[in-house]
Amino acid sequence: MATVGQIIFCSMIILIVIFGAAIILLLALSFTGQLSEVMSSNVAPTANLGDDELLSCYLNAQTQPARVTDVSVTWQKTGLTGPVYLYEDGAPSLGDQDPQFKGRTQLFPDALVAGNASLLLRSVGRGDEGDYTCTISSSGGGGKVKMHLKTAAFSATTFKFTSGALTAEAPRWFPKPNVTWSDFNGNVLNGSTSFAENSVGIFRVVSTLQPVNVSETYGCRIENDLVAAVSKATVTGPGVTENTYFTFSAASSLMTSTHLSITTSVLCIYYLT
Known part of the structure; x- marks a missing residue:
């Protein structure tokens, strides 16, 4: 059973965090x-x-x-x-x-x-x-x-299907990205990826997945800390149908502050019980 002192202490901590989050929000709004x-x-x-x-x-x-x-x-x-x-x-x-x-x-x-x-x-x-x-x-x-x-630097992904292997190519990426393959259900698959860096530090990406099955759809995600190219490729037999879209990363100090406030509240509830 929590004492009155413990309740007052946790209440003060929560108020401090909430006020801190509000100040960060005001500063963020002022900056933007x-x-x-x-x-x-x-x-x-x-x-x-x-x-x-x-x-x-x-x-x-x-x-x-x-x-x-x-x-x-x-x-x-x-x-x-x-x-x-x-x-x-x-x-x-x-x-x-x-x-x-x-x-x-x-x-x-x-x-x-x-x-x-x-x-x-x-x-x-x-x-x-x-x-x-x-x-x-x-x-x-x-x-x-x-x-x-x-x-x-970021570019759309193109795909080729030859000899039971699906190959993804993207000519321009910077900073150096990571490549992740997945099946239709989102399960991660093992692919083989190589990078070629040109004289100005931009990477050409070539990644191969094998074996693959005709009529099945595979996901390929090329991403760094700034941008991601998310692709879906369906092996049709002689060729591949594909589509790619880009997503961009953005940090939010407000989300960080909200997370801190929620975490502190949970800790105080645990402490009081």
Whole structure:
């Protein structure tokens, strides 16, 4: 039987954890810009190296600017002195733009009237990874949102069926991924995987599963800490029908705090009993 002191002690611990989780949530919302009128649909995007990436930033206000000249937008990257992109007085102002981004960035003036200041970043490289801040000032409101851009290389998986073996190939992966095979029921199967690294550190992945049965479906998952390619391949006899989709990882401090709160509550209940 728990004493009054034990009950008070555990109650205080639970309250401290709950308040801590609330503080972390407020800090997270402040970091992502959700306490201001400027927001982003993705504050932790993962860009495919060599491809273009749209960094989301928009004004979340009922009153939108009436004219594009009413809007000024500044994109900045932590660690750089010059801006990534600057738009003011109805036109780009790129005289002081950081050399890393010259000729590689674009805003869309037609979208600015609707409060959309998303930035198109062309031909993403590893040096583009980092923390970005989008700041909007307009007659309809203003504020800033921060985001962290991650870079990776990922490509869809293609399959071949020859001599009773199913082979999966993916030409571009970075960081180096893991490969997991499974049957239709999700049971893990043993495959043989090889990696070939090119001069810029990007891996070509070749993985073979054998033996396999005609008319059966197999799963192949290629993944690293940032992105996963999830594929289903059905052996049809002379060929393979396949489909692949990508998933991206994202950490949540709120989920971590909630888990900590639940764990602490369970420990206190156990302690009191």
